[in-house]
Amino acid sequence: AQKITQTQPGMFVQEKEAVTLDCTYDTSDQSYGLFWYKQPSSGEMIFLIYQGSYDEQNATEGRYSLNFQKARKSANLVISASQLGDSAMYFCAMRNPPNTGTALIFGKGTTLSVSS
Amino acid sequence: GAVVSQHPSRVICKSGTSVKIECRSLDFQATTMFWYRQFPKKSLMLMATSNEGSKATYEQGVEKDKFLINHASLTLSTLTVTSAHPEDSSFYICSASSVGPSNKPQHFGDGTRLSIL
Numbered sequence: 001a002q003k004i005t006q007t008q009p010g011m012f013v014q015e016k017e018a019v020t021l022d023c024t025y026d027t028s029d030q031s032y033g034l035f036w037y038k039q040p041s042s043g044e045m046i047f048l049i050y051q052g053s054y055d056e057q058n059a060t061e062g063r064y065s066l067n068f069q070k071a072r073k074s075a076n077l078v079i080s081a082s083q084l085g086d087s088a089m090y091f092c093a094m095r096n097p098p099n100t101g102t103a104l105i106f107g108k109g110t111t112l113s114v115s116s
Numbered sequence: 117g118a119v120v121s122q123h124p125s126r127v128i129c130k131s132g133t134s135v136k137i138e139c140r141s142l143d144f145q146a147t148t149m150f151w152y153r154q155f156p157k158k159s160l161m162l163m164a165t166s167n168e169g170s171k172a173t174y175e176q177g178v179e180k181d182k183f184l185i186n187h188a189s190l191t192l193s194t195l196t197v198t199s200a201h202p203e204d205s206s207f208y209i210c211s212a213s214s215v216g217p218s219n220k221p222q223h224f225g226d227g228t229r230l231s232i233l
Binding site: 033043044050052089091095098100101104106107108111 | 150160213
């Protein structure tokens with residue numbers, strides 16, 4: 001069965017610090033895609049970063065990077081230099097198979113609170 | 117970038133009424149649209165997947181007669197909550213996808229907060 005696990009219900013960090021949000025996944029397939037989305041309190045889903053299962057390099061997008069450890073089936077999101085505007089709920093998701101006609105399966109999410 | 121518009125953003129209505137939610141892809145053709153439901157502080161649960169011109173595929177446990185999905189064009193999908201009751205109150209959010217490489221993300225609407233009194 002396919003599953004995404006986010007074990008941190010809430011994380012707290014101070015401005016300018018880095019924070020890692022954990023994500024592990026379960027699949028027996030070799031080809032899949034991993035995504036991170038941000039959901040502010042207003043509700044919209046904002047795409048942050050993507051990692052393909054065959055990508056050898058860890059994905060990076062600005063202050064976001066994905067620590068992909070395939071053997072451990074983990075895809076942790078690292079946010080560097082946290083900002084107050086980063087306070088939101090963060091979801092890890094998997095698309096398996098990875099083609100665009102497949103729905104995302106989401107983890108339970110992690111609420112990140114950034115303080116000044 | 118790809119834009120998905122969802123309307124209305126908020127609905128408050130009486131028990132027993134039917135509510136229609138629209139999801140439009142504004143600048144691309146959405147071959148597939150997805151409907152999710154989300155309870156406060158919880159994850160997004162997939163309700164159904166719809167492809168243009170064909171019947172939606174519902175997830176296990178989702179009543180297809182309760183949640184009617186229509187995907188009549190490449191830019192519009194609708195979700196109708198029929199004879200809504202308080203337990204149907206939730207945040208409903210759609211996403212749309214077009215054919216492309218596997219790193220192409222789904223684009224989400226801003227969601228609809230449905231409150232049934």
